[in-house]
Amino acid sequence: MLQSNQKNKIYFIGIGGIGASALAKYYLKKGYQVSGSDLVPSEITKALLKLGAKIFSGSHEPKNLSKNTDLVIYSPAVQSENPELKKAKKLGIKCQSYPEALGELTKKYFTIAVSGTHGKSTTTSMIGLLLTKAGLDPTVIVGTKLKEFGDSNCRIGKSGYLVIEADEHFASFLNYWPKIIVLTNLEADHLDYYKNLKNYISAFKKFISHLPEKGTLVANKDDKKINQVTNNRRQKILFYSLKQPEAKKLRKILALPGEHNVSNALGALKVARILKIPDKVSFKALSEYKGSWRRFEIIKTKPFIVISDYGHHPTEIRATLEGAREKYPKKKIWLIYQPHQYQRTFYLFKDFVRVFREAPVDKVIITDIFDVAGREDREIKKKVNSEKLVEAIKKSNVIYLPKSKIFNYLKKNLRGGEVVIIMGAGNIYELSKEFSD
Numbered sequence: 001m002l003q004s005n006q007k008n009k010i011y012f013i014g015i016g017g018i019g020a021s022a023l024a025k026y027y028l029k030k031g032y033q034v035s036g037s038d039l040v041p042s043e044i045t046k047a048l049l050k051l052g053a054k055i056f057s058g059s060h061e062p063k064n065l066s067k068n069t070d071l072v073i074y075s076p077a078v079q080s081e082n083p084e085l086k087k088a089k090k091l092g093i094k095c096q097s098y099p100e101a102l103g104e105l106t107k108k109y110f111t112i113a114v115s116g117t118h119g120k121s122t123t124t125s126m127i128g129l130l131l132t133k134a135g136l137d138p139t140v141i142v143g144t145k146l147k148e149f150g151d152s153n154c155r156i157g158k159s160g161y162l163v164i165e166a167d168e169h170f171a172s173f174l175n176y177w178p179k180i181i182v183l184t185n186l187e188a189d190h191l192d193y194y195k196n197l198k199n200y201i202s203a204f205k206k207f208i209s210h211l212p213e214k215g216t217l218v219a220n221k222d223d224k225k226i227n228q229v230t231n232n233r234r235q236k237i238l239f240y241s242l243k244q245p246e247a248k249k250l251r252k253i254l255a256l257p258g259e260h261n262v263s264n265a266l267g268a269l270k271v272a273r274i275l276k277i278p279d280k281v282s283f284k285a286l287s288e289y290k291g292s293w294r295r296f297e298i299i300k301t302k303p304f305i306v307i308s309d310y311g312h313h314p315t316e317i318r319a320t321l322e323g324a325r326e327k328y329p330k331k332k333i334w335l336i337y338q339p340h341q342y343q344r345t346f347y348l349f350k351d352f353v354r355v356f357r358e359a360p361v362d363k364v365i366i367t368d369i370f371d372v373a374g375r376e377d378r379e380i381k382k383k384v385n386s387e388k389l390v391e392a393i394k395k396s397n398v399i400y401l402p403k404s405k406i407f408n409y410l411k412k413n414l415r416g417g418e419v420v421i422i423m424g425a426g427n428i429y430e431l432s433k434e435f436s437d
Contacts, residue, residue: 011065012036013084014075015055016045019167020098022141022154023073026105028052029156037064037084047152062087069093073101076170077375102141102164103175109139109162112271113176115207116184116220117168118316119264122256122295123184124165126268126286131161133285134277138163144295144310166207168200169193173207180274181211182218182267186225187315192343192375204229211235218270220263238274240266253287256296258323296320299432303416305331308432312340312425314351317359324421325360331419333361336406336431338424339369339386342376346384349392356393361421364398365406366390370426407434 010027012020015036021044028034028051035054038045045055056064062083065072072088072095080086088095096104106113114124121144128140129148138161142153149155166173166181169190186201194200208217208229214236219226221239230237241247242263250265265286272282291297294310305328311320317337324333337356339345345352356364366386390400401409410420422432 008071009033009035009066009069010071010073011069011084011088012073012075013060013078013082014038015048015053016040016042017075017077017098018044018143018153019102019141020073020075021045021048022143022152023098023101024048024053025051025152025154026139026141026156035064035066037061044153060084065091065093067091071096071101073098076172077372097172097175099167099170099172099175103177105162106164106176106178110160111162111164111176111178112180112182113164113166113173113178114182114184114267115166115168115173115204116182117187117189118313118319119184119260119267120165120167121310122261122291123182123264123267124163125295126265126289127182127271128155128163129289130268130272130277130282130285131163131275132157133288134272134275134281136161136275136277141165143167147290168203168207171203174203174210176207177210178215179212180216180218180271181208182271183208183226183229184220184264184267185223186229187313188348189313189344191347192341192377201225201228208233208235216274218267218274220267222263238270240270242266249283250286253283255287255289256291256323257327258296258319260319261323294429296323300435304414304418304420306432306435307419307421308429309421309423310425310429311423312344314348314355317352317423318355320421320423321359321361324419328419331417332363333419333421334363334365334410334414335359335361335421335423336365336367336410336428338367338403338426338428339389340425341372342369342381342384345369345389346380349384349389352389353392356389356398357395362397362418364393364395365401365409366398367401367403367406367428370424370428372426403428403431406431 016038037056041057114120124142131138137157137159139157140155140163143165145151145153188197216236221241250262294308297308299306311317
């Protein structure tokens with residue numbers, strides 16, 4: 001890590017990414033000169049500009065990178081042939097991936113890392129908020145934006161605590177060295193990288209081995225696959241479960257619906273107790289947590305309720321829709337879903353079909369798959385699409401529509417009072433802006 005002073009210059013390739021942008025904010029706050037590039041301007045890049053970053057949009061050009069740059073940080077999605085990365089290496093500038101750069105920070109702080117297939121962002125946000133309310137003044141880096149942190153994905157604190165979301169894709173979390181790991185659940189995902197569940201679970205085993213001997217693993221006892229990584233561990237393990245008495249109290253006070261969020265809150269509560277935060281403080285903080293960007297985010301309530309959600313895995317979809325039905329038992333629920341990545345859709349095709357057949361909703365609109373640049377397989381793209389998914393579901397209330405036609409279709413067919421959930425990890429959230437007051 002560079003010593004902080006005004007002369008240090010850091011350049012981010014893919015600065016608009018949810019992880020890279022958080023780290024960019026961190027370095028801006030610490031007094032570094034930050035610049036970077038991203039293909040498309042966004043809310044995130046606009047926020048960075050206001051904070052003093054210099055951003056190049058449209059393409060990755062070698063000329064964007066100055067020779068006196070001290071460090072280049074690049075998104076894991078950036079390929080080795082990226083022209084800016086190639087120039088940086090040619091000039092002998094130190095280059096790190098976002099996980100490598102964040103990994104250096106984890107060694108300098110008392111780091112709490114939240115891992116697992118689902119619930120990472122919410123649990124990280126809850127822990128960050130708990131520590132903040134308890135006066136522990138943490139630094140928090142999370143894969144979503146929090147209203148409590150000024151609509152930011154990064155909070156800079158003055159204490160030695162760092163709370164991070166530990167992403168497993170590309171085995172990014174193997175760069176992190178935390179004192180506490182929270183493990184929410186385990187289920188096959190990112191099979192474009194891991195190929196099978198065995199490899200996926202092996203990566204989590206390796207990550208947990210990064211805990212020091214006096215470190216603590218906080219694990220969800222309700223998840224059966226977690227047993228495969230908690231056996232024969234030398235570190236201390238603390239389990240949480242929906243069967244614990246705290247779950248009953250959390251169900252009453254949480255603003256977010258669904259048992260999955262009760263479970264997330266239990267994990268956060270367990271961490272708070274490790275840090276000796278009084279339960280009175282924890283329960284109050286959890287009751288005040290209103291959710292984060294694109295995590296069951298209520299955009300508007302009249303003439304119908306519009307909710308933006310990041311769910312993109314079959315299990316996340318099921319949990320969110322069950323939570324919505326629990327929260328709105330008598331309302332008609334419409335789901336607009338954008339599949340995220342061809343490979344995920346292909347590998348989990350049967351699971352997606354099952355989820356949408358059983359979905360407790362009145363109408364489902366599935367739009368085209370969001371193409372993730374640099375992470376798609378050409379042959380798989382030929383084998384799967386949203387029309388094939390709708391055909392396989394074989395339900396009259398599940399239809400396909402191109403994204404450009406969805407808003408007009410809704411205007412014609414919604415009567416008022418419905419709940420409209422706009423879901424996906426791609427750019428489908430932009431549709432929610434058309435509904436904003």
